[in-house]
Amino acid sequence: MPIDWVDYTNKYYQSQGFPPYMWSVFEDSPWAPFEKPLDQARIALLSSAGISRDDQAPFDPWAVNDLSFRRIPVDTPFERLKLNHNFFDHRDALKDLNCVFPVQRLRELEQAGFIGSVTSTAITLGMGRLYKRTALPKKTVRPIMEVLKAQGTDAVLLIAA
């Protein structure tokens, strides 16, 4: 049985005196058709595991309402990447960032011809607890879309942390 995260989070927040988390619940989903063959498509990677490069502002490991993101060139050596995210057990991810930021595997899938290509820049977020969701489209989605479009992205793989 998968873990019941909603129930756990509700109870945890209540026990800590945090305001109740207002979950986003939808009955339907937006849709953009994927029209290229996968082996010709340019794929962008988004990960919310709090990863930044050593010359960038690190994410707050206890982030609340962090709508910012970082651009990470996909050829950045892992030694230059930091992970700041205290809301999940990231010990395995520190052994191998591909657990939550699978950029090396994606580059191999490009070399193997499984996908057309990986965009040269991946996008990372920290976010944490989001209470200010109304600002998300303008502050986060729109600037991310600019980065994606500038790189000729055909589809986006999002890794939720």
Added chain:
Amino acid sequence: MGLIARGIEESGLPTVFLGSCRDIMAQVRAPRNVFLDFPLGRQCGRPNDMAEQTNILKDALQTLATVKTPGRMVDLPYKWGRPFTIQNYVREHREMLEEKGETMQEWLPKK
């Protein structure tokens, strides 16, 4: 992250959302959902298991072509191999913070 997937899709780019919190994914209904039933923090597979990570990513990416129903959830067949529950998460999370010399966060949101 589900909201960002929705926002990107609304802006015209197809997305696939890979994660390990099935109930949260089901209610936010990103356009294409791929669920890996592993403990949180290994959403793309075990550390240094390149073959498994590659297979998980291939499965996830393939849903771009195969899923035709908006909001669909695809359950991946990979097994963690040991039982894990919310109690494991709580204990391992606390262990990690102790190793880092941190304590559980004490904060109240600013008004």
